[in-house]
Amino acid sequence: xxxxxxxxxxxxxxxxxxxxxxxxxxxxxxxxxxxxxxxxxxxxxxxxxxxxxxxxxxxxxxxxxxxxxxxxxxxxxxxxxxxxxxxxxxxxxxxxxxxxxxxxxxxxxxxxx
Amino acid sequence: xxxxxxxxxxxxxxxxxxxxxxxxxxxxxxxxxxxxxxxxxxxxxxxxxxxxxxxxxxxxxxxxxxxxxxxxxxxxxxxxxxxxxxxxxxxxxxxxxxxxxxxxxxxxxxxxxxxxxxxxxxxxxxxxxxxxxxxxxxxxxxxxxxxxxxxxxxxxxxxxxxxxxxxxxxxxxxxxxxxxxxxxxxxxxxxxxxxxxxxxxxxxxxxxxxxxxxxxxxxxxxxxxxxxxxxxxxxxxxxxxxxxxxxxxxxxxxxxxxxxxxxxxxxxxxxxxxxxxxxxxxxxxxxxxxxxxxxxxxxxxxxxxxxxxxxxxxxxxxxxxxxxxxxxxxxxxxxxxxxxxxxxxxxxxxxxxxxxxxxxxxxxxxxxxxxxxxxxxxxxxxxxxxxx
Numbered sequence: 001x002x003x004x005x006x007x008x009x010x011x012x013x014x015x016x017x018x019x020x021x022x023x024x025x026x027x028x029x030x031x032x033x034x035x036x037x038x039x040x041x042x043x044x045x046x047x048x049x050x051x052x053x054x055x056x057x058x059x060x061x062x063x064x065x066x067x068x069x070x071x072x073x074x075x076x077x078x079x080x081x082x083x084x085x086x087x088x089x090x091x092x093x094x095x096x097x098x099x100x101x102x103x104x105x106x107x108x109x110x111x112x113x
Numbered sequence: 114x115x116x117x118x119x120x121x122x123x124x125x126x127x128x129x130x131x132x133x134x135x136x137x138x139x140x141x142x143x144x145x146x147x148x149x150x151x152x153x154x155x156x157x158x159x160x161x162x163x164x165x166x167x168x169x170x171x172x173x174x175x176x177x178x179x180x181x182x183x184x185x186x187x188x189x190x191x192x193x194x195x196x197x198x199x200x201x202x203x204x205x206x207x208x209x210x211x212x213x214x215x216x217x218x219x220x221x222x223x224x225x226x227x228x229x230x231x232x233x234x235x236x237x238x239x240x241x242x243x244x245x246x247x248x249x250x251x252x253x254x255x256x257x258x259x260x261x262x263x264x265x266x267x268x269x270x271x272x273x274x275x276x277x278x279x280x281x282x283x284x285x286x287x288x289x290x291x292x293x294x295x296x297x298x299x300x301x302x303x304x305x306x307x308x309x310x311x312x313x314x315x316x317x318x319x320x321x322x323x324x325x326x327x328x329x330x331x332x333x334x335x336x337x338x339x340x341x342x343x344x345x346x347x348x349x350x351x352x353x354x355x356x357x358x359x360x361x362x363x364x365x366x367x368x369x370x371x372x373x374x375x376x377x378x379x380x381x382x383x384x385x386x387x388x389x390x391x392x393x394x395x396x397x398x399x400x401x402x403x404x405x406x407x408x409x410x411x412x413x414x415x416x417x418x419x420x421x422x423x424x425x426x427x428x429x430x431x432x433x434x435x436x437x438x439x440x441x442x443x444x445x446x447x448x449x450x451x452x453x454x455x456x457x458x459x460x461x462x463x464x465x466x467x468x469x470x471x472x473x474x475x476x477x478x479x480x481x482x483x484x485x486x487x488x489x490x491x492x493x494x495x496x497x498x499x500x501x
Contacts, residue, residue, distance in 0.1 A: 001359060041283045071282035089280040090244040092365055 002094040003101075019049040027057050032105040033084075038068040047078055063108045065101060067091075084108075117343035125171045132184050139190050141168065142234070148194035149240045151358025154205045154325060157193070159332035160350050162212055165189055166333075167343070169221060186223050191233040193269070195257040197241055202260035203312065204321035206267035209233070212326055234271035235261045244280040251277045255295055262299060265310040272296055 003010050011029045013022065026034045034054070038046055047066055054060060063084035070078070075086040084104045091097055115123065124141060131140040144161040152160060172185050193209070195202050213231040217223040237257035242250040254274050261269040274292040276284030284292075300306060312318040339346040 001355070002362075069280060069282060074282075088244055089242075094362065094366065 003098055006095065006098040006102075008098070008101075019046060019053055022050055023053040023057055023059065026054065026059060026062060031062060032109065033101055034062055034064045035101075036064065036066045036068075038066065038070075041069070043068055043070055044074055044077060047083060048081060051081055051083075061108055061111065063104045065104065117347045121167060121171045121343065124168055125175060128168070128172055128185055128188075129176055129181070132181055132188065136184065139188050141188075142190050142192040143168075144192060146194075147354070148196055148238060150354050151361050152354055153357050154198070154201055155328040155332060156350075156353060156357060158205060158208055158212060158325060158329035159336065160354075161191055161193070161209075162216060162329070163333055163336045163346075163350070165191070165213075166216060166220070166337075167340070167346075170340070173221070182221070183223060183225070183228055186217050186221060187225075187228040189232075190270075191231065193233050193235050193261070195235050195237045195261045197238070197253060197257065199256055199260050200318075200321065201325075202257070203264050203267070204318060204325055206233075206261055206269075207264055207312070207318070207322045208325040208329065210267045211322065212329060231267070232270055234273070235269040236273050237261070237275065239275045239279055242275060242277075242280045247278050247281055250275075250280070251291075251295075254292065255299075258295060258299065263305060264312050265308065266313070267310075 011025065011031060013025050017025075022034065022036070034050070036043075036047065036050065043066060047064070051064060054062065054064070060082075064082070065085045065087070066078055066083050067087040070086055070088050075088075078086055085100060087097060128140045131138040143165045144157075147157045147160055168189070169182075169186065173182055176182060176185075191209070193206070210231040214226075214229045217229040223229050235258075237254055241253060254277065258272060258274060261267075261272060274295060276288035276292050278284060278288055336346055336349065339349060
């Protein structure tokens with residue numbers, strides 16, 4: 001909702017999706033950023049799967065951001081895999097996160113151009 | 114997983130089957146997620162009860178047998194969430210008991226008082242647990258537990274407590290044990306189980322319970338009006354929950370602490386309720402950390418001197434990064450999910466295509482809104498590195 005208020009066009013696909021479904025939706029919708037929310041603790045293998053599938057589909061220029069209960073070591077690992085940003089419960093200022101995402105999307109757009 | 118009508122049919126079939134084949138089985142537990150989805154206490158009452166009513170209506174329509182129906186009513190249980198508004202939570206549970214008794218008696222004609230009992234379990238609130246200063250979550254968990262156990266007439270049948278560090282990562286066995294001990298201390302070391310309901314006769318409690326019941330009845334009536342179309346009903350409730358959650362999030366951002374109180378969004382003043390500044394260091398110095406790293410978490414270290422910063426048997430202190438400490442020894446990682454599925458994986462793929470002005474406005478607003486909540490931390494939050 002906050003993203004919509006900030007002028008984003010949000011494609012919310014729902015909960016409990018497989019990495020394949022997510023990558024497929026990202027491809028079909030032609031998104032600028034993919035956001036994943038994972039609370040189950042299995043963020044590392046899931047994100048790895050999503051990133052690999054995106055690479056295969058030629059979406060490696062689309063930044064991926066992740067939110068959830070993510071310990072700092074895993075955050076480092078996720079970022080090493082290529083995740084653009086990781087948000088945890090301490091990041092409560094949604095508008096600041098939106099500004100962050102705009103910067104990430106713009107950065108990716110400039111790199112592509 | 115399914116739209117409302119087919120979901121109800123599925124629940125009905127399960128109930129009908131288990132009532133005849135597994136008579137001691139509790140086939141359904143109504144609603145845990147409401148408070149975590151942003152519901153106010155009145156909404157929790159109304160929506161949980163409305164869900165149970167929808168199920169009972171469905172069962173009654175297709176199973177006219179009085180016996181089966183009485184059995185169904187008796188076997189329905191609820192799964193409730195408990196939050197930080199201590200008195201309100203006690204009142205909420207008492208209101209649940211009264212309203213369920215009312216509904217099962219007046220709407221369904223259940224004559225046996227025992228069958229009308231509101232049976233419920235509780236998972237106290239995980240949503241309100243914070244990542245900064247996670248040790249404070251212990252107090253939150255205990256207070257929330259008290260709210261659902263103190264009033265004998267509305268006492269939870271089962272309580273499960275989150276771990277103090279749930280906002281940091283998966284809890285270790287040590288953390289889980291700490292939560293379990295809280296329940297055991299409450300049950301075995303205090304005398305709360307020895308008394309009748311201590312709130313009976315309290316005018317303050319009665320007034321609060323009556324107010325909640327009245328509002329919940331009004332909301333239930335509104336929902337009942339839409340019962341011809343289950344999707345409309347569900348849409349109405351979802352809309353109201355989204356509204357409440359938006360208010361809750363806005364209150365957190367504005368640091369008004371007016372969580373879940375439906376009325377407080379009108380009355381809460383940010384200035385009045387801004388958290389006090391803490392001047393002392395929140396976490397021990399490096400030397401204290403080194404000392405503690407030798408001792409096993411949870412083992413009382415009789416030799417370490419009492420300190421104002423760290424009690425001898427406190428959990429291992431955070432590392433330098435302070436707010437982002439997490440357990441040293443981790444439990445084994447969960448097995449990777451089955452090939453076909455990410456169970457708790459949601460996505461919102463944001464196609465930004467920002468109208469330039471709005472994006473800039475958004476960024477400006479972000480910059481212009483100082484992090485009020487940081488006042489509760491003694492150290493300024495680390496700057497996020499723009500997602501690098």
